[in-house]
Amino acid sequence: MKKIILLTIVSISMLNSFAQTIVSGKVSDNKGDGISAASIRIKENGEGINADSSGKFSLSLSGSGKRTLEVSSVGFRTSRQAIELNGTTTQLKITLNPARGELAEVVINAGSFEASDKAKGASLTPIDAVTVAGNGNDLANSLRSLPGSQNVGEKEGLFVRGGTNEEAKQFIDGVLLPNPNFSSVPGILQPARVSPFLFKGILFSTGGYSALYGQALSSALILESIDLPDQSSGSFSIFPPHTSLGYQQLSPNKKSSYGIDMGYSNAKLYNQVVPQRPEYIKDPEYLTTDANLRIKTSKTGMLKFYTNFGQNRIAMRNPDIDSNTLKSSFDLAGKNLYAHLSYREHLGNSWKIDASLAYNYSDDRINNQLLDSNNKVIAIQDTLFGNKNNGSRSLVNFHQEKIVLTKTLPRSMSIRFGVEDIFSADNRSTRIINDEYKQELKDRLTAVFAESDFYILRNLAAKIGARAEYSSLLKDFTLAPRVSLAYRFDDGGQVSLAYGMFYQKPSNYFLVQNPDLNNMRADHYILNYQKKISNRIFRIEGYYKKYHNLVTANPLPSNKGTGYAKGIELFFRVSYTYLDTKRQYMNYPTELEPSYTTPHTLAIALKQFFPALGLSANVSYSLATGRPYYDLKQGSEGKTIIQAQGTTQANNAVNVHLAYLFTMFPKSKNRDFSGVAIGVNNLFGSKQVFGYNFSYNGANKVAITLPAPRYYYVGFFITLGIDRRDDLMDQVL
Amino acid sequence: MKKLIVIATLLAGIQFTTTAQSSKADLTPVVAKLDQAKSVEDFKTVADEFVEIAGSVKADWLPYYYAAYCNAKIGWLYEKDGDKIEPFAKLSREQVKQALALIDTVKQRKELSELYCVLSMANRAMVFINPMTYGREYGTKSGNATRLARQLNPDNPRALMIEGWEQYETPKMWGGDKAKAKELLTEAKAKFKNDDRSGVQPHWGEPEADAILKKLN
16 A cells, blocks of 8 residues: 555646646737747747737647746847746747847837938938939928928928038038039029949938037938949949049959049030020030049958039020119039048947048139120120129138047947047139228138937937037137937837037138127927838927027128028828928028028828839829028118019929830840939920019019929939959859 | 546647647648748748747758748748838848858858749849849849859759849840840759649749749740
8 A cells, every 4th residue: 555655646736746837828010919939948948839820829839847938030139038847828929129230129210211222111322312303413402391491492402301402511521521512503493423333321310419510500321331342243324414434443353443434414415406595605514523532451341532623614694683775694613522531340349430521622714794785795884784794713721530439339329529620711802893801711621529328228218418619700609519319119100309409600702791790500399200100100209499699681691690490390101291481690680591492391202112013103292382582682781672573483393214224235244224214304294483573663573483394304224244253152142 | 547647648649739739840741832922921821930940940041041032032022011121131131141150161052052042032122122222232142142043053943033134124225135034044944843833842943944934935
């Protein structure tokens, strides 16, 4: 009997150690969706199962003691937790976080749109700049379809949230691109100098941008240039009036590349076919040559050099606004040389250095003349008409050096700090009738900045920075804080807020008259909510900006101007901007709604690619309420009075672009990628009125409108990849 | 007493067998499971099993090859859900690299041909993410991999099937040829007969060939 009892006890106790521990539950991502077939394994012996299609699992384990449960799935970080095998049933709720480099965890995006070459979701790529209808190869133009940007048809650049185009700056690899477009021509949008294909990363900030950048009151367009190309290639395109030819060579060891591109544009033939409003004496002509050299200095290091030399020439006649019979001519000849050197390298111990250098030289010659009805130059002894015979030559030398050091710390924290030096020398000579006088302006601006990214909680990220600047010309020292926070909800939605102070020097046009001016300042407050809904980004953002020390010229320049801008922007397939802004600046006698702004703007861009046909179709539509206009005249006692004011009509335009992509040598090893494209800007020729110019006596009111109702383009492009790769692996891997 | 010892030993034996895990390198049951796999979950489960075997055996190219194939296949199943593809396509390419390191790339031509077939699929999955942006780089790599797979083993039915798919799906203006597709797929069908369906050497691909042939007829 005893033996039987003993055996039973031994058996039961052995059976107890066979007792099953049941671990079940659900594996989800941080949006709450189940992760199908997630792997649930015991680290110690590999025992485990895969979850079902909704992420649910039930695992029966035998044995006893502590074990480590590992839950994983492709694209996520493995989660590990301790469990106890004690014969009980446990329910677990496991959340897996995205793997680093995959879907970003918490991204601070108050006041910014990030777009990179990956083109996932609702992003922008250089291809969009070229293909989204109506962009004319200007990256800045393609951003006008995003909320925050005003559609100003007669001037190039970005007009962001109540700021002028001089308050939005473009940066390449950290340093300023001083002249993104060719020199301004009154009433006619000028093309961009740099091809959008130079860039792989685009960060469009509509406010609240990083402490690493400064001297832009409204907005920063932060561009990152491409590294080495995949292979050598040649390219050619012809889109009358523009034609371009380029070659890129990748070295056999794939460690360096160089390239050269040339572009030439002459509107003469186009203007003969499509009637234009201005009478061209010299049809717009542009010639650009650019070259690049890139060297991979080490496994993690990269040295890049880029240079761009552009020339433009235009001369036109328009009826003089103050006379029935006279005409005025405008003649511009411009040259611009831009060079850029950047270096980045990992220094070990999680340190990284980014150093950049930019140089720009520009030479612009402008001549304005008064002409009689026979197009002959006429000199009239009268202050108003006499002064219309004037000219200027502006030579600007600019260079900037910048170093940024970044230290990456555990738990996705990083610290960045650095210094930059900006030197500019502006030599102008101005001629009025026969009097000539010269002015020279030199400034050296030095800035130091620091910024840190860190997580306060798992779902709460913060970025804190500060920037200090000193200008030798203004003798003004400024200190600007920049703070932003973002909180990510369990359903994937995110709320971000940003605050910052932004300073900018008055333009040289005012500084030559009064070098004692101070920096202008804008304070930004931004709140934003963003969520991915059925694979598209939904975004709503509200902001308030307060301007201080804007430059007023009544008539002498001073910093007495103030202003504000507030609004709400919505983006979900369609972009809608509401802007309420007033400022006292330039010769505005009080705070007025600026003439380059409008309260409501709507933009819709539809893109469809049909891979089977090789056809890409883009249609874009924009609608904006009218813009305010003013006839400002200097009255007695130097005060400016508003002789007339009003609001233009609402403007809308439809732009269409079609591209047919194909290959001409499909069987060749050096396969080409070619296309034919055709497009029309302002398809229906709807009248566009951007504002009005007034004659001196206010009697003659001339609408500022497009040089022609529609702009047509048709063209062909080909890129031939020259596959010199000997290494088989590189052809396939 | 003897009975007690026997019973105790049996009980002890049961304990050991229930906790013991099959980390043996027997691919046959897993490959059989792969033959039945249809959904993303099926392929994920099978991929995990192959990765485990690969990790414990270490010197065999096949488990890495099969894991890479499963992940490439998942990339293809997610064609309409582009956002999900990238981690699987990347992992597949990584696993192909691991398999390549375990074979003699000069002598083992048949094995290399199979790996290039999987690589072609993984690259093609990248194209599905965004044909306009990725088509140029990954489409070219995919085509190159197929071409090499065919050169290394002209009788490989999988390489024939993939090239047939390419000829069928590519628009005419880009060099596609539906007549050539039919020719290749018919030849693939003939060569599939040489596969060992019960073994562990690659023998997938016939249903895919059938699906396209059906569309061509």
